[in-house]
Amino acid sequence: MSKTPVRVAVTGAAGQIGYALLFRIASGEMLGKDQPVILQLLEIPDEKAQKALAGVMMELEDCAFPLLAGMEAHADAMTAFKDTDYALLVGARPRGPGMERADLLAANAQIFTAQGKALNAVASRNVKVLVVGNPANTNAYIAMKSAPDLPAKNFTAMLRLDHNRAASQIAIKTGKPVSAIRKLTVWGNHSPTMYADYRFATIDGASVQAMINDQDWNANVFLPTVGKRGAAIIDARGLSSAASAANAAIDHMRDWALGTNGEWVTMGVPSNGEYGIPQDIVFGFPVTCEGGEYRIVEGLEIDAFSQTCIDKTLAELQGEQDGVRHLL
Numbered sequence: 001m002s003k004t005p006v007r008v009a010v011t012g013a014a015g016q017i018g019y020a021l022l023f024r025i026a027s028g029e030m031l032g033k034d035q036p037v038i039l040q041l042l043e044i045p046d047e048k049a050q051k052a053l054a055g056v057m058m059e060l061e062d063c064a065f066p067l068l069a070g071m072e073a074h075a076d077a078m079t080a081f082k083d084t085d086y087a088l089l090v091g092a093r094p095r096g097p098g099m100e101r102a103d104l105l106a107a108n109a110q111i112f113t114a115q116g117k118a119l120n121a122v123a124s125r126n127v128k129v130l131v132v133g134n135p136a137n138t139n140a141y142i143a144m145k146s147a148p149d150l151p152a153k154n155f156t157a158m159l160r161l162d163h164n165r166a167a168s169q170i171a172i173k174t175g176k177p178v179s180a181i182r183k184l185t186v187w188g189n190h191s192p193t194m195y196a197d198y199r200f201a202t203i204d205g206a207s208v209q210a211m212i213n214d215q216d217w218n219a220n221v222f223l224p225t226v227g228k229r230g231a232a233i234i235d236a237r238g239l240s241s242a243a244s245a246a247n248a249a250i251d252h253m254r255d256w257a258l259g260t261n262g263e264w265v266t267m268g269v270p271s272n273g274e275y276g277i278p279q280d281i282v283f284g285f286p287v288t289c290e291g292g293e294y295r296i297v298e299g300l301e302i303d304a305f306s307q308t309c310i311d312k313t314l315a316e317l318q319g320e321q322d323g324v325r326h327l328l
């Protein structure tokens, strides 16, 4: 018997990430090739944006996806999020050259108070929320705090693009396939302060740290390359990353919903005090997923270099949080 369709809300559906994301959700890459979906698409109530969204929907129709069980255009979060099982909050202003993601806080924070409230009012009580719009961690925190009737653990931020970027840099450095890398993680904020950590990573059971054995490369090449990759793409393309961001969003939601078979992935999730990160800070952690739930990998040793990196990215997040306190 075929499965009951699930509802997937996507905001910023007519934007560049939306265009790289929706077709993959509708084809079953996110929730499985046997899971029908109903897309509930949100764009701003602006004639041009709604017209562009209508065009994207025409294209979705023209793909004749067997799993696309329905599709709706919305200009109001209160209708877009009705009964939704998954919510991908992409719609927000992207940064341009010379900006940091935190510079977007003033422009984007209010979007996430409104959308958190709407999720609180009308979404499925089990809704899984992924915040992509920047600054993603703090926007996820804002949405979570604006939705007091939903479990805090349902709100996550996208660190998966950073995780995937780190994996590719390690694959290039070691000459091994990216698919062989296990136990990699990225701690903290989706910003240049993030700490991509391969101390526990293995390739075919062997330690990646021992294989690379170069702390200078770690500190002065690897971490800045991963941390500043978003800016490098803006510099090269004139636009922020879109296809790789959409790909990471698919990876994040797929793993959360369908599980990771014991493998580690990175998700930005509200802390319960793990690794000394204060309660509710949305922080990149290593997690495993099973049965639709993520679990933070605990008990990892944090050495002095790593602690310094974690303290720095935490301090930045706390600063962002202080800056939005008036909205909550």
Ligand SMILES: NC(=O)C1=CN([C@@H]2O[C@H](COP(=O)(O)OP(=O)(O)OC[C@H]3O[C@@H](n4cnc5c(N)ncnc54)[C@H](O)[C@@H]3O)[C@@H](O)[C@H]2O)C=CC1
Pocket: 011, 012, 013, 014, 015, 016, 017, 018, 042, 043, 044, 049, 090, 091, 092, 093, 094, 095, 111, 131, 132, 133, 134, 135, 136, 158, 159, 161, 162, 190, 240, 241, 242, 245
């Ligand atoms: N967390 C991550 O790893 C990444 C995050 N991003 C962020 O994702 C966001 C979207 O990026 P793009 O798609 O490239 O931008 P874009 O400008 O192409 O599209 C954004 C879309 O969101 C819509 N929008 C704005 N406010 C909205 C609201 N309140 N409700 C619904 N829709 C709304 C806009 O009309 C626009 O169509 C940006 O904030 C960007 O910085 C981008 C790449 C990676």
Ligand SMILES: O=C([O-])CC(=O)C(=O)O
Pocket: 094, 095, 101, 134, 161, 229, 230, 231, 233, 234, 240, 241, 245
């Ligand atoms: O850098 C940006 O502004 C877009 C983004 O978050 C990324 O590519 O990681």
